[in-house]
Amino acid sequence: MEKKFSNRLSTINLHYKIWMSDEDEQGILGDGKWQILKLIDEKGSMKAACDELGYTYRRTWGNLKKIENFFGFPLLEKHRGGSEGGRTALTPEGKKLVKAFDRFHASVDSVIQKGFDKFLQDLK
Amino acid sequence: MEKKFSNRLSTINLHYKIWMSDEDEQGILGDGKWQILKLIDEKGSMKAACDELGYTYRRTWGNLKKIENFFGFPLLEKHRGGSEGGRTALTPEGKKLVKAFDRFHASVDSVIQKGFDKFLQDLK
DNA sequence: TTTCGATATGTTTTTTCATGCATATCCAAT
DNA sequence: ATTGGATATGCATGAAAAAACATATCGAAA
Numbered sequence: 001m002e003k004k005f006s007n008r009l010s011t012i013n014l015h016y017k018i019w020m021s022d023e024d025e026q027g028i029l030g031d032g033k034w035q036i037l038k039l040i041d042e043k044g045s046m047k048a049a050c051d052e053l054g055y056t057y058r059r060t061w062g063n064l065k066k067i068e069n070f071f072g073f074p075l076l077e078k079h080r081g082g083s084e085g086g087r088t089a090l091t092p093e094g095k096k097l098v099k100a101f102d103r104f105h106a107s108v109d110s111v112i113q114k115g116f117d118k119f120l121q122d123l124k
Numbered sequence: 125m126e127k128k129f130s131n132r133l134s135t136i137n138l139h140y141k142i143w144m145s146d147e148d149e150q151g152i153l154g155d156g157k158w159q160i161l162k163l164i165d166e167k168g169s170m171k172a173a174c175d176e177l178g179y180t181y182r183r184t185w186g187n188l189k190k191i192e193n194f195f196g197f198p199l200l201e202k203h204r205g206g207s208e209g210g211r212t213a214l215t216p217e218g219k220k221l222v223k224a225f226d227r228f229h230a231s232v233d234s235v236i237q238k239g240f241d242k243f244l245q246d247l248k
Numbered sequence: 249t250t251t252c253g254a255t256a257t258g259t260t261t262t263t264t265c266a267t268g269c270a271t272a273t274c275c276a277a278t
Numbered sequence: 279a280t281t282g283g284a285t286a287t288g289c290a291t292g293a294a295a296a297a298a299c300a301t302a303t304c305g306a307a308a
Contacts, residue, residue, distance in 0.1 A: 008195070013145050025137070100246035
């Protein structure tokens with residue numbers, strides 16, 4: 001007979017999130033913080049990065065605080081004052097962390113997408 | 125020198141979620157529904173499955189409704205009444221869907237875990 | 249025909265978080 | 279020394295999701 005699922009199959013979107021937590025299941029690092037960390041480093045500013053991603057500064061600041069608390073040392077080098085108001089960049093450890101997460105994602109992204117394609121095939 | 129991150133590295137837990145949505149970003153099927161569907165079929169009961177997973181019946185019922193609405197045909201064969209109160213099992217389509225998701229997960233789980241292990245290695 | 253326990257669903261309360269608002273601090277450049 | 283714009287942080291408000299509560303319905307078996 002016909003393919004039961006195929007009617008709306010092409011309208012389905014895939015999503016996934018990867019994150020890490022501490023013993024108390026408090027989120028440490030995930031897709032969200034990874035992205036903002038990268039952008040902060042690129043822009044040299046927390047505020048600019050928040051604006052671009054549509055995050056509130058307040059929230060981002062709190063989230064980043066958590067991760068630094070967990071590791072016990074700063075991932076961001078933040079400076080206040082100056083005519084520019086201030087600036088923020090990643091510390092070497094921050095860069096290392098981001099790069100490791102980059103590699104992690106690179107190693108799984110295509111596999112997940114392929115798995116999804118196959119999933120849809122299976123339903124046909 | 126020392127390895128900056130290694131102090132608490134072993135306490136980090138990995139998490140990830142995979143799900144699918146329709147055009148309006150309404151969740152259709154994901155890890156949660158997948159799990160509960162499997163368990164319902166295994167137990168022959170929505171209630172029993174909810175109890176085991178700690179989900180409220182109300183919520184699960186609503187969630188499953190959504191996915192059936194999306195596909196337009198039932199994934200569950202539900203019966204009310206009887207001395208046992210009722211029972212629920214997967215329809216053939218429901219089983220097919222669950223199996224496809226099983227395969228999907230099987231194809232990505234180990235890759236993600238390996239990627240995570242490597243991520244931790246990278247931080248050392 | 250009564251009963252029992254699961255399915256079915258509306259309504260209310262709680263929880264959770266993000267957002268919004270307010271305010272303080274900091275300092276390089278002018 | 280003044281200033282402007284970003285960082286720092288408390289607090290109150292709001293919105294969305296989950297949980298909790300409350301009933302109604304169903305029907306095989308006793």
